[in-house]
Amino acid sequence: MTFKKRLLIIIGIPLGVCLVFAGASVFLGFNIAKLANQAGQLQGDLRFRAAAIESSALLRQDSEKAKYYSSELENLLLTQDQLIGFSSDLSMIARQNQVSVNSSLGQETVKSADEPGKIDFTIVGQGPFENFLGVLKILKNSRYFIKFKTLDFSRQDSVDFKTLLTGQVFSF
The missing domain is CATH 3.30.70.60 (Ribosomal protein S6/Translation elongation factor EF1B)
Structure with a gap:
């Protein structure tokens, strides 16, 4: 093997490996940013759903209170008869x-x-x-x-x- 070939192999293989790692890093970096964005959106959706569930529970509690007051109003007001x-x-x-x-x-x-x-x-x-x-x-x-x-x-x-x-x- 000649000196040039050896030099190309010695420099080329690590350089090729570095280029492969650099390309993979760039690809993974974009993919990670995309996944982080999706995770943020999912987290926002979870917060919204948690707030909706909490609101629904509060409405159910208020509904029970309203039923009580509704029956009290029924007892207060006379019927048409x-x-x-x-x-x-x-x-x-x-x-x-x-x-x-x-x-x-x-x-x-x-x-x-x-x-x-x-x-x-x-x-x-x-x-x-x-x-x-x-x-x-x-x-x-x-x-x-x-x-x-x-x-x-x-x-x-x-x-x-x-x-x-x-x-x-x-x-x-």
């Missing part, structure tokens, strides 16, 4: 307070998922102002949930007033 006695209860309260009233129930709105049921009412009455206030206080503290829309008092004479009252009574 129980509202039939509203007019007679109102007449009894008015008689106890020495006020004459005529009441009528109007349009009925059936309950929905968002709102309770409600029935419009109109009350026309006559009597002393303080007695009307007594009727209103008793209605406020009664088992009925009432929303007054209008309340109109007009003086009849020195003692008596005439009143027109409209509103809604709520049911479940």
